[in-house]
Amino acid sequence: MKSTAQLTKENNVKSLRLSNTDREIFENYMTYMRSDFRVNPHDTELIINRILKQLLSAEQHGLLALDFFNHDPKAHAIKELKAMPNExxxxxxxxxxxxxxxxxxxxxxxxxxxxxxxxxxxxxxxxxxxxxxxxxxxxxxxxxxxxxxxxxxxxxxxxxxxxxxxxx
CATH class of the missing domain: 1.20.58 (Methane Monooxygenase Hydroxylase; Chain G, domain 1)
Incomplete structure (x- = not known):
């Protein structure tokens, strides 16, 4: 099992593989997810890792980040955070x-x-x-x-x- 620091580093490196506009949108998404202290940071990084893998796969199929997040990355992040336990x-x-x-x-x-x-x-x-x-x-x-x-x-x-x- 990877530590939180390793997951954070991995997520930051993987996000560099996104195109410039998608990377900017995803970095804002990552910042919003990481800034919510109601949830466990390790679980947050696992969610970010999962979303990043899905986004990279979607980008290979021609889908943009805004389309992936339904034109509202903040609402998508809120939905993901609400699904996690409040600590x-x-x-x-x-x-x-x-x-x-x-x-x-x-x-x-x-x-x-x-x-x-x-x-x-x-x-x-x-x-x-x-x-x-x-x-x-x-x-x-x-x-x-x-x-x-x-x-x-x-x-x-x-x-x-x-x-x-x-x-x-």
Whole structure:
């Protein structure tokens, strides 16, 4: 099974095989489909891939993109998107959950790190809580970082390349 990033790249490359006017219409269609965040991005790319294959086949038989979409690509996209499951609440709660856990991780890390340098009435409690808070904070922060990487199906190398580093 291909990742979302691979499907996106494949769809972008395949769309270059369309004629100029059909490519422009299909790129607008693709943009509209990808900009709807109510649906799963992977499922959206699968739908785009299927439509692109049909459009390439139709173009070989002499059918233009406007005829393929019945002169209204936006209505066609809306129809396709409505057929897909709505994941709005799932995405919202996942986003809120990830940020709450990240906030707890950062607070735990800072509490432990700053608490190490603060003396509390001669108590050695901070010598015990410091390593615990730092480890828990690091675990939570890097766990969420791993979830983000997994969600977008990429690695640290992919992110570094995206920010201008050269591949190894």
């Amino acid at each position: 709005t609440f799932k995405n919202i709660f996942k986003y809120i959950y990830q940020h709450i856990v990240l906030l707890i991780g950062i607070v735990s890390f800072l509490k432990g790190f700053l608490g190490f340098f603060m003396e509390k009435n001669g108590s050695n409690l901070y010598f015990v809580s410091f390593p615990f808070s730092v480890v828990v904070g690091f675990f939570i922060v890097f766990y969420l970082y791993g979830l983000v990487l997994k969600q977008y199906n990429c690695s640290v190398l992919t992110i570094q390349i995206g920010y201008g580093y050269s591949p190894i």
